[in-house]
Amino acid sequence: MSTEAGIGVMGTKLGMMSFFEENGTVVPVTVVGFREGNIVTQVKTASTDGYDAVQVGYRRVRDKKLTKPEMGHLQKSEIIPLRHLQEFRLQSVEGFEAGQKLVFDELFKEGDLVDVSGTTIGKGFQGGIKRHNFKRGLMTHGSKSHRALGSIGAGTTPGRVYKGKKMPGRMGGTKRKIRKLKIVKIDNDLRVVMIKGAVPGKPGNLLRIAPAKIVGKNIPKN
């Protein structure tokens, strides 16, 4: 498992809009809002758990929405019931304690680069053209191969289809990380941030925002 460049937070995608910079250029931005939460629920250390990580909870729910084990875990450090728990593996977990609130504008500032990950929009069962950007065959001139895959391998040797062959199947609905997106604006009044570019999912999607991992800068070269 790789470590994060720093502690991050979770957020909710709200939608996209445009943002005018001072010099008149238009920047496409995604608006990310924050529900109640982003509380450190547990600090894992190498001595107790074998690795260093900070567990963060997000989105307050009613008590009956959680199972008893989940409630018990949160009540151990007297934290409000939270729907999502995620871990950020860090180099060192000094200065973090359970119950601590993570505030976005204390962790990040405008102009910072962040990695945003979330679940992409599910596309269902899709063919090779949409799923893997295959080429289409001729639609006319007597062609019978319109949107078919084409050859999927050689003949008697090897006598099988190689594993990992790109084929039709379920597309989307997986976790994707979009790296090095710039924070354009932080609105403390509305408690939203504007991040340049698109992020996975539709409005309402859970996002995980962490500092951008740049090898040599905040991630040591092996």
Added chain:
Amino acid sequence: MFQPFASRCITTMGNSVASASQDSSAAVSDILDKEAVEDVKGQREIPDIRPGYIVQLKVEVPENKRRVSILKGIVIARRNAGLNTTFRLRRLVAGVGVENLFLLYSPNIKEIKVLDKKNVRRAKLYYLRDRMNPLKK
């Protein structure tokens, strides 16, 4: 200043039941959009621009060392989309018809002056492209 929205946050601190049930995520985007529009309107005078209006623009051109150029032409279309509202300006440059698409709330547009209001009967005046001289029709 501009504060017409009572509940601007999606979080409802201290009200756990409401915060769990309330799902007004799309509304915040709309609020931000409207606020950005109001913000621009407060800074600059933006007249109501409709198709058929003959307007004079003072536009800062970033490609041309930020010089302010003056454009005069007829508005042939307007697309309403909040902060993304655009209008299409048609003018004649050395006898050649030129169309420009502008963002209405762009900071590059320094001034909009309505010179004349032509009587038009449709929303998109694309038929002017087939006319020789739209300004002197």
